[in-house]
Amino acid sequence: MEPRSEVVIRQHDYLSGRVLLVNAPTDDLLSNLAHDIEASIWTWNYNEFQYFQNLKADVHFGTDLPESDFDQAVIFVPKSKELLNYILHNLVSRLPVGASIFLVGEKKGGVERAAKQLQPYGQTTKLDSARHCQMWQLTTNTTVTAKPLTQWAQHYNVATPAGELTICALPGVFSQNHLDIGTAVLLPYLKQVTSGKIADFGCGAGVISAYLSKLNPKNRIFALDVDAFALASTQMTFEKNSLPLEQLEVKAVTGIEDAPLFLHAIVSNPPFHQGIQTDYNASETLCKTARRHLKSGGELWIVANRFLNYPLLIEQSFSQCTTKADQQGFKVLFANTQKNLKEER
Incomplete structure (x- = not known):
């Protein structure tokens, strides 16, 4: 299992209900989540889409959010700062005020820089720093309208x-x-x-x-x-x-x-x-x-x-x-x- 996924498992108690995993690693994370967590996946990488399809996971491929509802989201930091802005904007547009969005990434992958992009949407807290990775929590205090x-x-x-x-x-x-x-x-x-x-x-x-x-x-x-x-x-x-x-x-x-x-x-x-x-x-x-x-x-x-x-x-x-x-x-x-x-x- 990737270090990023291990950090998510370490902070497993923060997760509950229907959880959307965004840009998730192709590893064993899904099989290590508790049975009461209803996980779905959003990816725009066709290789990763096929990997999760083979696992019989609830996976959505495309530029848009899945239509199904979710209570929380876990974002695995993408390479592009602009792409993270797009993801955050669309997640906040779908979630109520007070919802949690978690951000996970490697330090060398720019997770500390990425965490600053959470700030316009609410209160941020660093939950973990281990295995050269960090996990942050955003508690939203605003909502936005999705843009075309x-x-x-x-x-x-x-x-x-x-x-x-x-x-x-x-x-x-x-x-x-x-x-x-x-x-x-x-x-x-x-x-x-x-x-x-x-x-x-x-x-x-x-x-x-x-x-x-x-x-x-x-x-x-x-x-x-x-x-x-x-x-x-x-x-x-x-x-x-x-x-x-x-x-x-x-x-x-x-x-x-x-x-x-x-x-x-x-x-x-x-x-x-x-x-x-x-x-x-x-x-x-x-x-x-x-x-x-x-x-x-x-x-x-x-x-x-x-x-x-x-x-x-x-x-x-x-x-x-x-x-x-x-x-x-x-x-x-x-x-x-x-x-x-x-x-x-």
Whole structure:
């Protein structure tokens, strides 16, 4: 069991009734709660959603709170300060004055900073500090009205050869305030991507998907991400730029294994974080197995930090890997499957 969950169990007597666990660790916490506690879970991570589904837990996946009622909530501190603001605002909008919201996190994960975000909503008390973690209690003394999801998005403009795009990025989504360097390096090469059925793996706020739509309105784009806030951001970005929604399909995935088959191209600025931890599994698996999802002659386009060994992994799968660009610490990598001559006839 994770240290954060152990701290919750240590302070178990504070919990009662229907308890919503927000951003909970994938461990044995649920099985260690008392039988009189009715626990439910809210997550926006599709991997975690599937983990709790397999446990037959009452779990909700999405950007919105579950519709079912709850008496208390336990928030496991997310990486993003803005995302915590969103969570707190929505929880307080649903709970009566005097209700308890608990905050749990690691010191290295910023729990002390996060605890200060509780203060506008009521009285805060530190309940525990152990195992490099802290647990805080907020007793609410106010209520708020929930705001529409669109009001939580930040906007910034991206210049492209096909015209300017306005990007809508929700709290917690990668590169929420500005275009990241990797995607900026990749963008000029997207006009070389073959048209057709294209997957944007790790779509984030939808920069790549939106530009691919602008380049060719006949492209069919699959925006794939593990994060519900990323999928919602991509949809908002399409709507903001009046791009055809019939061109877009947003899909929650655990990894590239959930991508459609017979794609003309996969384009990715692949993810490498799981919470506050660095995790290259998803992007390495993409390099190793993307070929299975491409049709004959299909293309793989990736931008990645130049120090990563992705070219070798791609070569092992595709027999070749071309470096299209190497600048500002990033490489644009390209590979394609061998065309089947029978298909061309």
